[in-house]
Amino acid sequence: MSAIQAADEETLERVRDLPPSAKLVAKVLEYNDTLTQSELAEETLLPPRTVRYALNRLEEEDVVESRFSFTDARKRLYTLSLDA
Numbered sequence: 182m183s184a185i186q187a188a189d190e191e192t193l194e195r196v197r198d199l200p201p202s203a204k205l206v207a208k209v210l211e212y213n214d215t216l217t218q219s220e221l222a223e224e225t226l227l228p229p230r231t232v233r234y235a236l237n238r239l240e241e242e243d244v245v246e247s248r249f250s251f252t253d254a255r256k257r258l259y260t261l262s263l264d265a
Contacts, residue, residue: 195242202227203235207244207261215260217250 196207202225209224210216216224222232236259239245243262250256 195244196239199238199242200235202231203238206232206235207239210245210259210261215258217256217258219256221259 196204199207205225205227206221209221213220213224218229218232218236221227221236222229225232227235236245236247240247245259246262247257247259250258
């Protein structure tokens with residue numbers, strides 16, 4: 182098993198018991214690398230409040246990392262955290 186596969190398995194295990202909205206947000210980030218909260222809401226068709234809750238849960242489980250956008254410091258960018 183490669184390091185990436187092991188990281189994917191670990192991430193999957195941490196996401197397994199989270200709400201469906203958090204799983205959907207994680208899956209969308211898996212395919213899109215980096216998105217803002219509003220882009221996630223648009224991609225998932227979830228209300229912004231639900232996306233915010235999902236991101237908080239994912240951050241608690243260390244599945245998602247966030248950083249400030251260099252182009253707009255009011256926005257945060259979210260990516261999946263792959264600890265390989």
